[in-house]
Amino acid sequence: MTSVPDNFRPLDGRAPRLITPPGATDCHIHLYPRGHEAEPDGLAIPAWAEPEDYRAYQRWLGLERVVLTQPNAYQANNAALLKGLESLGPDVARGVAVVRPDTPEKELLALHRAGVRGARIMQLPGGAVGIDQACAVEARVRDYGWHLMIQFNGQSLMTYLPVLEQLKGPFIIDHLGKFMDPVAADDARIDALARLMDRGDVWFKLCAPYESSLTGGPDFEDVGAVARRMIHHAPERVIWGSNWPHVGVPRTHYPDDVDLLDVLMRWASPAEQQRILVDNPAELYGFATP
Secondary structure (H helix, E strand, O other): OEEHHHHOOOOOOOOOOOOOOOOOEEEEEOOEOOOOOOOOOOOOOOEEEOHHHHHHHHHHHOOOEEEEEOOHHHOOOOHHHHHHHHHHOOOOEEEEEOOOOOOOHHHHHHHHHHOEEEEEEEEOOOOOOOHHHHHHHHHHHHHHOOEEEEEEOHHHHHHHHHHHHHOOOOEEEOHHHOOOOOOOOOOHHHHHHHHHHOOOOEEEEEEOHHHOOOOOOOOOHHHHHHHHHHHHHOHHHEEEEOOOOOOOOOHHHOOOHHHHHHOHHHHOOHHHHHHHHHHHHHHHHOOOOO
16 A cells, blocks of 8 residues: 555645635645554545645645544544544544534543544545434534534435434534535535525535536536535535545546646635635634735
């Protein structure tokens, strides 16, 4: 198994055009530290990705804070996530773990003390906890003030909408809604997402457009129209994530990380970029004001 640094350009390579503000936060990455093999029922790990690898990535893109997302490889074993949180430190890192309805209270408390602030729901192949358990998991983490981070194929949104409407606590619509294939910004399902966001505790994450876009980078225009609508509809509840190290695509199809950041210049105004990269993550994850 290889290590991740050779997957992105040297730090003296092309720099982003977007100058990130102080406190810029990457709200979605995965770590695969050596010594933490995939669970028997988890997805394979194609490359190691250590905390020090991500620190180099942060410096390259001008990022300061990060949210670690539990990888599908580890299913409900959050040990690698905890290791990453400890290594990166409480001033700059938070986590989203996998929690099941029967996760012991002692484990929840340990996760919270380590910096976990959300539970992952993954209604796609390889996911550890599906949307059928979302209400039970939400009830389990509610007293800790956590949110759910929910990923599914947006094409099936109307099927999942009754569950989403039952949730009593905050949740994130992950990966731009992950419409596979993309839909127009005036699609009825996008209208439904906008109504969900009108609740005041539903968030929308700009992340991994390369996974669903058919037009591709650097503009990702077929998903960009939906991104712009959500940003303009509720700029105070939109966040951004890189999805580094992009293990869901073959190495020959890795996205251009600079494009993934610079696309915000086409989707959002400078004031909206400040909210998306700094203010909104600080509110959702409890980071100090820069």
